[in-house]
Amino acid sequence: MSTQLNIPPMKRAQLVLGNKTLKEITDDICAPVESFPSKGWMALFVSAKTLFLFYILTIAMVVATGMGLLGVNHPVGWGTMIITFVFWVGIGHAGTLISAILFLFRQKWRTSVARSAEAMTVFAVMTAGIFPLIHTGRPWLDFWLFPYPNQRGPLWVNFRSPLLWDVFAISTYATVSTVFWFVGMIPDLATLKDRAQNKIRRTIYGALSLGWRGTAKNWSHYEMVYLILAGLSTPLVISVHTIVSFDFAVSNLPGWHTTIFPPYFVAGAIFSGFAMVITLMTLMRMGWPKFKDYITIDHMEVMNKIIMMTGLMVGYAYGSEFLIAWYSGNIYEQYVFFVSRAFGPYAWSYWIMICCNVVIPQLFWFKKLRRSIPVMFVVSIFVNIGMWFERFVITVTSLHRDFLPSNWGQYAWSMYDTAILVGSFGMFFTIFLLYLRVFPAISIAEIKPVMNVGKDNDSDNHSGSGSDNHNQGGH
Amino acid sequence: MAQKIVTSGIAGIFLDEDKVIAAAYKVRESGFVKFDAITPYPVHGMEEACGIKRSLIPYVTFAAAGFGLLAGLGLVYYTAAIDWPINIGGKPMFSLPAFIPIMFELTILFAALCTVGALFYMCKMPRIDPPVIDKDLTCHKFAIFIPENDIGYNQDRIEKLFKELGAAEVKKVAEY
Secondary structure (H helix, E strand, C coil): CCCCCCCCCCCCCCCCCCCCHHHHHHHHHHHHHHCCCCHHHHHHHHHEEEEHHHHHHHHHHHHHHHHCCCCCCCCCCHHHHHHHHHHHHHHCCCCCCHHHHHHHHCCCCCCHHHHHHHHHHHHHHHHHHHHHHHHCCCHHHHHHHHCCCCCCCCCCCCCCCCCHHHHHHHHHHHHHHHHHHHHHHHHHHHHHHHHHCCCHHHHHHHHHHHCCCEEEEHHHHHHHHHHHHHHHHHHHHHHHHHHHHHHCCCCCCCCCCCCCHHHHHHHHHHHHHHHHHHHHHHHHHHHHHHHHHCCCCHHHHHHHHHHHHHHHHHHHHHHHHHHHHHCCCHHHHHHHHHHHHHHHCHHHHHHHHHHHHHHHHHHHHHHEEEEHHHHHHHHHHHHHHHHHHHHHHHHHHHCCCCCCCHCCCCCCCCCCHHHHHHHHHHHHHHHHHHHHHHCCCCCCCHHHHHHHCCCCCCCCCCCCCCHHHHHHHHH | CCCCCCEEEEEEEECCCHHHHHHHHHHCCCCCCCCCCEECCCCCCCCHHCCCCCCCHHHHHHHHHHHHHHHHHHCCCCCCCHHHHCCCCCCCCCHHHHHHHHHHHHHHHHHHHHHHHHHHCCCCCCCCCCCCCCHHCCCCCEEEECCCCCCCCCHHHHHHHHHHHHCCEEECCEEE
C-alpha cells in the first residue's frame, strides 16, 4: 500500500471520569456501604421486601395446597413455573458474560459493571432455582434429584434426561458463579475491613476477606485464578442455557423440537440479562450520583449496542423457525408456526414478544436514543417483558395444541400464577438492594488499574497501557 | 511459593505505582530475596520487578478438571450401566452422548472449586486477623517489606535505600 491514510489515532473513551485519585475511587465506591441508607433506597427496599413476603406467602400456599392452585393442567403441563424459571436463568447469563467472556476479550469497560452484573447473576439464579423445585409438586422430596445412594434399590436418577442435566447445570452454575463473584470481591472486602471504623464492622469484613493481604505473590496467584475462573465460566454459561434449551428441544413436540434452540436461547439470555443490567445500573446511577463517573454513559451505550445485536439475533431465530417449519414439510411443525403460534388463540403473546424483542430495540440504531437514560430504561423494561413472553410463547403455545385436536386446550392462568411471577421480583430486588449496601458495587481493585485508560497524555506511564494500545486497533 | 512466617522487618511506603515498581527492581538488585510488595491492586509489571515465577495453579486446575471428568464418567457409568441398569427408551445402558452434559458440568465444577482451593492454599487463606503494615495499603498506598531474616538485612542500609527510592515513609514493622 503506497498511500498512507492520515487518520488521527482513535481516542479511547475515558473509563473513569473526573480525574480521580486512588483514594477518591476507594471513598466513592465504599460510600454506599458506609453511609446511612437514603430515602430512595429505603422506599425501594420496603416495597421489594413487602413483595418478597407476599411471595413467600404465595409459595407457602402453593406448596401446602398443591400445584392445582396454578394453571398447569392437561395439556399445558408446564406453565408459569417453567416460564419464569427460564426467564430468571436467562437474566443470570449477562453477569457471567460481562465478568468472564468480556474479561477474556480484554474489554476494559466491563470492569465498572462486572461486580454488580455478577451479583445480579447469582441472585437471578437463586430466584430461578426455586421454580423447578416447586414445580416438582412435592418440593420436600427435591433431594431425590441428586444421585445419592438410597434405600430404594438404590434407584438412581435418569442421566439420560435433559431435566437431570439441568439439575447439574444449574447447580454447577450457581456454585461457580457465586465462587467467581466472591473471589473477585476478596480484595475489596479487605479494603472495607481496613477502612472500618468500629470493631463489629472490622470483624465481619475481616472474616469475609479471609485474611487477604495483597502481596505481589498473592496478586500473582489471584490474577491467574481470576483468568482461569473466567475461562471456566465461559463454556459453563453457554452450556447452562444450552441445557435449559434441551429441556425443550430434546422432546418431540412441534415448536420445541428445534435444533436452533441452544444458540437462540443463549442469545436470548444475554439479551434479557443485559436489559436487566441496564435497568439496575440506571437505578444505581440515580441512587448514587457518584457512580456516574464509573458507570458512564459510554458504558451504558456499549451495553445498549449488545442489546440491539442480541435482539437482532433473537429476531433472526424467530424468523428461521418459520423457514425451517416450512422447509421440513411436516404438517405439525407448519401448523404450530404458521397457524397456532402467530395467529392462534395466543397470537397476542406472540406479537407482544415480537414488538418488545425485535421492534423496540431498533431504537438503539440512533446514537441519541442509545445514550439517553430514560429511553434505555424504558427499552430495557420492554425487553424484559418481551423475553418473559418469549418463554411463555415457547412453552404454552407449543403445548396447547399438539398432534391431536382432541388433545387441545388452553392454559388456565390463575391468580396464583400472577402472584408467583410478580413475587419473584420481590425476592430478586430485596437481595439485590441488600447487596448494594453490604458489598462494594464496583470492583475497587479492578477499576484502579484501568482508571487512566483514555486520559490525555497518559498512555504510557501506567499499568495496563500496553494492552490499551492493542485494543485501539479493535475499536 | 510458601510465604514467610510472621516476622519483623522494615517496610517502605510509597505513594506512586511507578516508584514502587522501580523500588522493587532496586531492592531485588540489592540482593534481597524474601521481600514482598504490598499493593491495593494488581500492579502491572510487579511480577517481573519482584522476580515472581508464573503461578502453578493452572496445573491444579488441569488435574482437577481431569479428575472431575473421570468422576462424572464413573458416576454415570456405575449408576446407569452397572448398579441398576434400566432400559430407557431402548437406549444402550452406557449411552455416552447423553452423559456428556453431566461429565462436562462436573469437570467445570471440580476445576473451579479446586482452583479456588489452590488459591487459598497458596495465599495462606483463610487467615484470622493478619498483621497490617498500614491500613491504606488496600486503598492508595504501596509498600515494600523486607523481613529481618533476609540476606544482608541491615536496618540503616535498608532505611537509606528506601529513602533514596522515594519512599514517603519508612516503617519498622514488629510483625508481618
